Amino acid sequence: MSDIAAATKKQRLEKQVLTVHSGSFHADEALSVALLRQLPRFADAELRRSRDPAVWDQSTVVIDVGAEYDPARNRFDHHQRGFSEVFGHGFTTKLSSAGLIYKHFGQEVLSTVLGEPIDSPVVQQLWLKMYADFVEAFDGIDNGVAQYITTEPPRYRSRTDISARVGALNPRWNEPSTDEVLLERFERASKMCGQEFLDRLDYLHKAWLPARDIVVRAVEKxxxxxxxxxxxxxxxxxxxxxxxxxxxxxxxxxxxxxxxxxxxxxxxxxxxxxxxxxxxxxxxxxxxxxxxxxxxxxxxxxxxxxxxxxxxxxxxxxxxxxxxxxxxxxxxxxxxxxxxx
Structure with missing residues (x-):
């Protein structure tokens, strides 16, 4: 290998690149990017939005595109035929890219944000609780999993859940939808998802867990x-x-x-x-x-x-x-x- 080729390869390996698909964006990949950016090695990663396999090959992590789920290679798509991955631990909702990233990186994210060892009871308990309270809804909505088992139509509509709010950030049909506009809107969506994730985690860590300790003592007595x-x-x-x-x-x-x-x-x-x-x-x-x-x-x-x-x-x-x-x-x-x- 020539010195130039070796230097190019080294630069490519050192440069952290997160890639999602181009076009309209959704809440699951917006949250995925926000979660990875909580980790120091991805905090300043370049974000690319592309459906070009050549771009995927130059990426550190490929999210929600590529028709491939291979954690060893940091490939996290869920659209391919035969995909049926779930979170486990009693959860049965099919995973979207958000659930995949959270399943593989979530404990590390919580450990980093909370300053707790990754194997601590706090991290392990909140990892499951945050999936139940926050991430699973991203998976269910993106995969079209009905929240209620019923043939009755809903009695009212809700357009205020986070997936709907992310969707609303996409350019309207009569607005410009250039790559630059879509990238800026996606960054806004990812930041919103990340902040709501952190807000929920902060509540669970500082209020939900202390309440559990109080209930445990009362039940024991x-x-x-x-x-x-x-x-x-x-x-x-x-x-x-x-x-x-x-x-x-x-x-x-x-x-x-x-x-x-x-x-x-x-x-x-x-x-x-x-x-x-x-x-x-x-x-x-x-x-x-x-x-x-x-x-x-x-x-x-x-x-x-x-x-x-x-x-x-x-x-x-x-x-x-x-x-x-x-x-x-x-x-x-x-x-x-x-x-x-």
Missing amino acids: RKDVHPSGKVIVFDEFCPWKEHLHVLEDELSIPADELPLYVLYPESEAPDSKWRVQAVAVSPESFDSRKALPEAWRGVRDDALSTLTGIPGCIFVHAAGFIGGNVTKEGALQMAVKALEL
Whole structure:
């Protein structure tokens, strides 16, 4: 090999190039580029948009084009016949380029952004959670996977999801759509996807995970509250519904010991009033495992205290999913009495 050829090859190997397809762009490759740019080695990578195989051959990573999925060669397309890759870990949605990049680089991205070791429990847990909460929707939408299993048409339209917003950044039919315009619009789309990814990750890291720790402690102490294990007390409020249902599965809590009521303060004030809330059958459900007694529903204040025989009652919602008391002790009495009725 000549010195010139060797120098050219060395320059090509040192230069990081990310390539996506030309023409109209979509959310999956926009997010893919944003994710790779979180890694130091790709932070300043050149972005190319091309359907030319010669350009692909000069690229470090080829995304959403090329009809090839080969992680060893950094080729991440999902359009080819016979492609059926999924994320695994219980997820069954066919991957788009976003899911492919996240599957292979996501743990490294989270480790870099969070400053945590790649094998840390924080990275491993958030890697799965971020796929469920953020990335999987990119895969489903790009691959035409229906979100709901039904033959009924939707009752309303939504044009505000991130895939729709990325699509809206493409030039309109009566606007110029030169390569320069499309590149500028794609960069905007990728930046938007990347920022929303980071915002979601920041929430999960700084709010969702700490809440899980609080729920874990409360679940572990539930039988100290009531021997049945069906009443849980949080001494500080946190988002608990999703965590509780996940922990029930992880801990294999028997069906006859599943929590029915959760108590928590309304605020951080020392004299805060307390809430007693019935646990829903699932995090998204409006149906309770055991709603507060029907006779209490819609009754308030002294009338409710007289009816229940419990001082300090404030209200029980007409649907029976939540009630309130002036004190923690009163709220606990409401929960325990509701268990018996």
